[in-house]
Amino acid sequence: MSGPHQPGGAQRVGVRIAGTGSCLPERKLTNADLVNMMETSDEWIVQRTGIRERRIADHTGPESTDKLAAESLRRALATAHMDAKDLDAIIVATMTGEMSCPPTACLVAAQIGAGACGAFDLNGACCGFVFGLNVAHGLVAGGAYRNVALIGADTLTRYMDYSDAGRSTAIIFGDAAGCAILRATDDTSKGIIAQSMHSDGAGWKEIYVPTQPFHFPEGVPVDACKYGRVQMNGAAVFKFAVGTFSNLIDETLQKARLKPSDIDLYICHQSNQRILHAARDRFGLPENKLYINIDRVGNTVAASVPLCLDEVVRSRGLPEGAKVLFVAFGGGLTWGSSLWQL
Ligand code: COA
Numbered sequence: 478m479s480g481p482h483q484p485g486g487a488q489r490v491g492v493r494i495a496g497t498g499s500c501l502p503e504r505k506l507t508n509a510d511l512v513n514m515m516e517t518s519d520e521w522i523v524q525r526t527g528i529r530e531r532r533i534a535d536h537t538g539p540e541s542t543d544k545l546a547a548e549s550l551r552r553a554l555a556t557a558h559m560d561a562k563d564l565d566a567i568i569v570a571t572m573t574g575e576m577s578c579p580p581t582a583c584l585v586a587a588q589i590g591a592g593a594c595g596a597f598d599l600n601g602a603c604c605g606f607v608f609g610l611n612v613a614h615g616l617v618a619g620g621a622y623r624n625v626a627l628i629g630a631d632t633l634t635r636y637m638d639y640s641d642a643g644r645s646t647a648i649i650f651g652d653a654a655g656c657a658i659l660r661a662t663d664d665t666s667k668g669i670i671a672q673s674m675h676s677d678g679a680g681w682k683e684i685y686v687p688t689q690p691f692h693f694p695e696g697v698p699v700d701a702c703k704y705g706r707v708q709m710n711g712a713a714v715f716k717f718a719v720g721t722f723s724n725l726i727d728e729t730l731q732k733a734r735l736k737p738s739d740i741d742l743y744i745c746h747q748s749n750q751r752i753l754h755a756a757r758d759r760f761g762l763p764e765n766k767l768y769i770n771i772d773r774v775g776n777t778v779a780a781s782v783p784l785c786l787d788e789v790v791r792s793r794g795l796p797e798g799a800k801v802l803f804v805a806f807g808g809g810l811t812w813g814s815s816l817w818q819l
Pocket of ligand 1: 516517518521522525526603644645646648649709710711712713714715718748749776806807808
């Protein structure tokens with residue numbers, strides 16, 4: 478290890494992304510399938526969101542959140558040429574763990590045969606993976622942990638209402654898991670250059686999942702049919718997202734003293750293609766610098782960012798030294814970024 482000494486005896490080290498993996502459920506839910514379930518059309522969905530199909534997990538067990546998460550980690554371990562026993566910690570960013578106890582990360586640890594490593598969940602809604610990158614980076618850069626697996630996994634389709642009443646929300650979401658393994662390196666040029674994490678708790682009522690009468694915001698009638706179903710104010714979230722997205726990129730670039738063109742790749746939460754295009758136009762980015770897969774997978778919540786990362790790594794690779802800006806926003810409300818030099 479190299480670098481200056483930190484309080485407590487640990488040494489500051491570089492952090493690299495040693496491997497990535499992802500896992501999608503088998504079943505596709507196309508716009509044509511949705512037309513058979515609710516009053517909608519392929520044209521409406523594509524025009525408003527850019528989504529053509531998404532994956533929906535088998536909710537009877539074989540594709541539970543922890544199983545998708547574990548498979549994404551197995552694939553990441555394979556690309557990192559690492560054994561599960563090498564992991565010092567497993568963090569799962571999710572808002573759809575199958576049970577509130579145990580943590581999904583513990584189920585994952587057992588399934589992959591990890592040793593007695595640390596394992597815990599982090600709920601930052603759609604920001605979970607990006608917040609997790611900042612947290613996991615801190616654990617490794619501080620010198621106390623060498624190998625941390627960070628997974629974003631969600632199966633939010635369990636909480637959808639696929640009837641006319643839920644049509645503006647149900648068309649958006651899909652299920653997936655993605656993973657990145659963060660590893661200590663002596664090269665201190667690698668790791669996070671700038672980051673941000675924000676929230677506005679007053680905006681909780683724009684996306685929530687009620688299960689009790691008192692969960693409904695003031696002025697919204699209690700409706701038991703909505704229990705366990707995502708309630709989203711699409712128009713309000715859209716407005717929040719467009720503005721926040723640009724501000725977040727500006728803020729992070731300013732912290733790093735970089736220009737938009739200095740970034741090699743933008744990996745952004747896939748919430749709506751129009752929101753992504755608006756950011757691309759605002760910063761004058763060429764198409765190949767802002768990765769988009771929402772047409773094939775929809776909005777996969779905390780899995781969205783690591784799924785994009787893994788697809789990029791596998792399809793075109795990411796060169797050593799590349800600058801990659803991860804950006805997300807979501808329920809909470811939350812928003813955050815993580816700018817890396819690989
Ligand atoms: N198919 C056809 N029509 C639909 C529809 C569907 N699936 N869903 C809603 N509509 C209708 C509405 O009933 C409404 O009809 P009306 O004008 O006759 O009342 C009309 O389309 C407009 O509805 P609205 O909800 O205002 O649509 P919108 O243009 O805001 O688009 C979203 C809805 C959800 C696509 C859009 O608001 C959005 O993408 N928001 C951001 C969501 C997001 O990113 N969430 C995740 C955050 S991490």
